[in-house]
Amino acid sequence: xxxxxxxxxxxxxxxxxxxxxxxxxxxxxxxxxxxxxxxxxxxxxxxxxxxxxxxxxxxxxxxxxxxxxxxxxxxxxxxxxxxxxxxxxxxxxxxxxxxxxxxxxxxxxxxxxxxxxxxxxxxxxxxxxxxxxxxxxxxxxxxxxxxxxxxxxxxxxxxxxxxxxxxxxxxxxxxxxxxxxxxxxxxxxxxxxxxxxxxxxxxxxxxxxxxxxxxxxxxxxxxxxxxxxxxxxxxxxxxxxxxxxxxxxxxxxxxxxxxxxxxxxxxxxxxxxxxxxxxxxxxxxxxxxxxxxxxxxxxxxxxxxxxxxxxxxxxxxxxxxxxxxxxxxxxxxxxxxxxxxxxxxxxxxxxxxxxxxxxxxxxxxxxxxxxxxxxxxxxxxxxxxxxxxxxxxxxxxxxxxxxxxxxxxxxxxxxxxxxxxx
Numbered sequence: 001x002x003x004x005x006x007x008x009x010x011x012x013x014x015x016x017x018x019x020x021x022x023x024x025x026x027x028x029x030x031x032x033x034x035x036x037x038x039x040x041x042x043x044x045x046x047x048x049x050x051x052x053x054x055x056x057x058x059x060x061x062x063x064x065x066x067x068x069x070x071x072x073x074x075x076x077x078x079x080x081x082x083x084x085x086x087x088x089x090x091x092x093x094x095x096x097x098x099x100x101x102x103x104x105x106x107x108x109x110x111x112x113x114x115x116x117x118x119x120x121x122x123x124x125x126x127x128x129x130x131x132x133x134x135x136x137x138x139x140x141x142x143x144x145x146x147x148x149x150x151x152x153x154x155x156x157x158x159x160x161x162x163x164x165x166x167x168x169x170x171x172x173x174x175x176x177x178x179x180x181x182x183x184x185x186x187x188x189x190x191x192x193x194x195x196x197x198x199x200x201x202x203x204x205x206x207x208x209x210x211x212x213x214x215x216x217x218x219x220x221x222x223x224x225x226x227x228x229x230x231x232x233x234x235x236x237x238x239x240x241x242x243x244x245x246x247x248x249x250x251x252x253x254x255x256x257x258x259x260x261x262x263x264x265x266x267x268x269x270x271x272x273x274x275x276x277x278x279x280x281x282x283x284x285x286x287x288x289x290x291x292x293x294x295x296x297x298x299x300x301x302x303x304x305x306x307x308x309x310x311x312x313x314x315x316x317x318x319x320x321x322x323x324x325x326x327x328x329x330x331x332x333x334x335x336x337x338x339x340x341x342x343x344x345x346x347x348x349x350x351x352x353x354x355x356x357x358x359x360x361x362x363x364x365x366x367x368x369x370x371x372x373x374x375x376x377x378x379x380x381x382x383x384x385x386x387x388x389x390x391x392x393x394x395x396x397x398x399x400x401x402x403x404x405x406x407x408x409x410x411x412x413x414x415x416x417x418x419x420x421x422x
Contacts, residue, residue, distance in 0.1 A: 001386065001422055002358045003259075004303060004313040004347065007063070008339050009056060009268075010321030010368030012380045012399055018329065024370070025381070025398035028333050030340035032348060033362055033383070037397035040360075040385030043407025044399075045415045047365055047380055054377030055168065056321070057242065057270050059365035064278055064314070065416040066249060071277075073244030074162070078273030079154055082282065085146055087246040090196050092160025092203070094243025095270075096145065096153045098122060099169050100233045101215070106177050109169035109325060110151040112233030113291065118223055122235060123147045129217050130210055143210065145238075148269045150290060155210070155240045159196055161203040163187075166241035170325045171374045182207045182240070207240050214238040251279025252312060256420050262312030265302050267294060271316045280314060281306075290318040292335050296342035303343075304350045307358060317343065324368030332370050352387060359386040359422045362397065363415075379409060386422055 012025065019027045047059040049068045057075045058068055076093035080086075087093055098111040098119060111119070123145045132142045146154040167180035184200035198206070215237045218224055224234040252259050264275025267288035275282060285302045287295030299315060306313045317339055323332035344362060351358040363382035366375050381402035392406035407418065 002307050002311055002356060003419065004307060004315065004358060005361045006344055007316045008320050008336065008364050009316060009318045010324045010366060011336055011364035012367040014367065014369045016329065016371060023399050024333055024336060026400065028336040030336060030397065032340045032345040033397040036360065036362060036385040037383045038395050039391050040383050040389055041392050041407060042381065042383045042394040042397065042402040042405030044379040044402050044409050045363065045382050046409065046411045048377035049412060054366045054375040055242065056365055060271060060274055062412045063365060063415060064252065064274065065255060065413040071247050071249045073247040075242035075270050076154060077244050077247050079148060079152065079269040080273065081276040082269035082272035083146055083148055083154060085154065089246065090159050092157045092162060092243055092245060094155050094240045096155040097169050097239045098151045098153065098235045099237050099239045100235065101177055101237045104176050104178065105174055106169050106172050107174065108233060111235030114151045114235045116150050119150060119153065120147045122218065122221060122223060123153055125221055126214060126217065130213055149267060152269055157203065157206065159198050160243065161197050161200045162244045163200040164204050168241050169239045173373050181211065211238055247277060249277040253279050258420065259312045261310045263306040263310050264314045265299055265306070266316035268316060268318050275314060291322055292319045292331055294319055296338050297346065300343045300346040303347055307351065321368045324370050325373050327370050327373045329370045357386055359384065359419065361419050382415065384419055
């Protein structure tokens with residue numbers, strides 16, 4: 001049997017008064033998800049291990065069955081793998097958003113929906129002005145920026161220390177940014193500078209210096225000057241967060257002998273990086289953006305084609321998470337409906353009559369409530385379907401209905417263990 005996981009990032013939500021107390025999954029028109037729930041089995045899943053923040057890097061890694069206490073190194077190293085940057089042993093890689101600041105506050109974590117072509121120009125500009133050699137004699141750079149996708153980029157600090165505390169910008173909309181600057185981790189007193197790494201305090205000081213200097217530089221760049229003239233949101237500060245060293249992970253093929261090969265389909269470097277370390281091929285889809293305007297149909301066709309040749313496919317769609325962070329109720333509803341009609345339905349219609357059976361799972365990684373605009377680590381609903389499965393009594397797919405599903409409440413790697421039984 002072949003396996004495909006379809007993940008709507010941040011798709012789950014809390015009850016919304018404007019929707020009559022329903023969640024968005026309850027309110028949205030999503031006949032395909034409801035059919036799969038009706039014909040399949042359902043339950044809920046705890047995707048965030050105790051002691052971890054409810055980030056997509058944590059949740060997606062847990063969904064694929066990895067023990068975060070053993071493999072977690074933050075978003076930076078995962079995104080480095082996706083970008084194609086091979087980390088050295090002394091590298092510290094940290095996710096680097098380009099964000100919007102106004103009146104001393106974080107207005108958006110995405111630089112006003114910054115496009116990759118514009119971001120590339122800004123990243124090159126930052127490298128020209130902020131990249132630093134370790135010393136005069138060595139050609140090796142202490143600091144360098146690497147272009148990712150849209151507002152999501154990478155900062156690599158040679159000899160940086162991961163024992164620091166950073167504030168994810170999407171968790172602090174409309175909050176003052178200065179109190180959120182980087183600090184040494186509270187338990188990092190024993191982690192001091194040595195021949196290979198800076199101390200946590202030195203690393204924090206360096207990153208904060210880069211943040212402040214980036215604001216001076218970016219405010220003067222022609223891109224932002226033009227944005228300011230139009231009264232539009234500027235991409236006027238970097239914001240590094242979630243860094244670490246090179247991780248060590250087993251591939252899915254090493255963990256599950258029935259998986260001989262697999263692919264990951266996502267517009268998000270973070271997810272592609274997880275897929276890389278999990279041994280999955282990264283599939284490029286033209287027009288995949290990570291927003292509501294992503295190429296749903298292209299992702300569906302890419303998934304179908306991958307399933308023809310692979311045993312395992314992981315399809316990730318970011319759009320609902322971005323709409324949730326923007327607090328856009330109508331847009332988040334649309335992203336759920338788009339996922340249902342433009343991606344899940346075409347995949348189902350294609351594979352339902354294949355001679356080789358296909359097992360489909362649908363779930364989010366975490367909640368991104370539109371009224372909170374941040375990630376929430378509550379259990380998420382999931383469904384598992386394949387032709388001939390004995391269904392449970394659940395009739396539709398949402399946070400409330402799946403509470404009565406036959407799987408009950410699973411934790412972390414319980415999900416993929418069940419999924420791979422078929």
